[in-house]
Amino acid sequence: MPAVASPVPETASRRRQRLRMSPLERSRRRLFVPFVYPALLVYAAVMVAPTVFTLWISLNHWAGAGPMQWAGLSNYTRMFKDPVFRTSFVNTFWIVFGVGVGVFAIAFLLTMLLHDMVGRKLARAVVFFPSLVPGIAISILWGFLFNYPDGLVDTLLVKLGVDHPPAWLAQDNAFKTILVGMMWLTTGTYTVIFMAAVDRIPRELYEAAELEGAGPFxxxxxxxFPLxxxxxxxCSVLWCVGALKTFEFLLTFSAQDGALPSPKLWNFAMxxxxxxxxxDGVPxxxxxxxxxxxxLVLTGGLAVLSRRILRKDSVTY
Incomplete structure (x- = not known):
């Protein structure tokens, strides 16, 4: 008859720790498994498993149907040699950093202007309104506004005396117009967040700064800013995550007749x-x-980098 393994004896320190725990702490320990493990299983099924599967597909040739063919790192090599991918990299850089700097600068400026403004709650709602509208609807609206030559913007420019308004949606100007549209679409969200953060700062600090002769800047x-x-x-992390995944605004604004936009307008998502x-080709x-x-790698890297750049000891006030 096989010998039955004896249970591991409980050490004296663990026994003392268990006896010191209150009934509430012991009940929390017992509820950890039934409450946390199901959430972890759902997270693994919805997030971790698709991510691992995507990594596996990236190492194979696959047209979406049929067997996969092992490719190793050749997909990455071909991708980095593709001029369209390099254009997408540059465009993504402009979206993340160019639009990001503009959004945060305008949001800071609006926060300073609206801080002591009479009726700032109404102004906050007006500024936030574009963020409530779906990006697809905004992109369609911008397409009508800047359509050449009968768009609303060109019509107003002609009435103001401009004989030849710029072709906003031409390939040379379309991406610049997209960047301005993205800036207008997202600035309100960060302005409202910054204004909510400023509302928590005690007024006494501003009064002390004014007594010292400090101006607005x-x-x-x-x-x-320190507080x-x-x-x-x-917000910088949220911006990096959202900017790298920008897709619907580009697709809806610049696509025509069901075709994809020009590769000159692509970013990583496109x-x-x-x-x-x-x-027009084999998937x-x-x-x-x-x-x-x-x-995914860039999102994690930019998130860590932005947190490190802005990291500082917390301020209590």
């Missing part, structure tokens, strides 16, 4: 979509997934 530099640094750090669902889910992996 000095008060913002030495009072407002809302944590909020700015979180490149991944174009490789997987290009109606390549391997390269599409490889681009998705690059976006």
């Amino acid at each position: 000095a008060r913002f530099r030495h009072v407002t 809302m640094r944590d909020i700015v750090s979180v 490149y991944s979509y174009g490789e997987a669902f290009n109606p 390549d889910y391997g390269i599409s997934s490889a681009c998705g992996v690059i976006v």
Whole structure:
């Protein structure tokens, strides 16, 4: 008859720790498994498993149906050699950093202007309104506004005496118009967040700064920004995550007759979509997934970098 293994004896320190726990702490320990493990299983099924599967697809040649063919890192090599991908990289850089700097600068400026403004609640609602409208609707609206030559913007410019308004939607100008549209679409969200953070700062600090002769920019530099640094750090992470996934505004604004936009307007998300669902070619889910992996790595890297740049000891007030 096989010997039965004896249970591991409880050490004296663990026994003392268990006896010191209150009934509430013991009940929390017992509820950890039934409450946390189901959430972890759902997270693994919805997030971790698709991510691992995407990584696996990026190492294979696959047209979306049939067997996969092992490719190793050749998908990444082909992707980095593709001039369309390099254009997508540059465009993504402009969206993340160019639009990001503009959005945060305008949001800071609006926060300073609206801080002591009479009726700032109404102004806050007006500024936030574009963020309530779906990006697809905004992109369609911008298409009508800047349509050449009968768009609303060109019509107003002609009435003001401009004989030849710029072709806003031409290939040379379309991406610049898209950047301005994205800036207008997202600035309100961060303005409202910054204003909510400023509302938590005690008024006495601003009064003390005014007594010291500090102007608006000095008060913002030495009072407002240091006390809302944590909020700015979180917003920078949110911006990096959202900017790298920008898709519907580009697709709806610049696509025509069901075709994809010009490759000159692609970013990472459009490149991944174009490789997987290009109606003019054979779908390549391997390269599409490889681009998705690059976006995942860049998202994590930019999130960590922004947190480190804005990291500082917390301020209590």
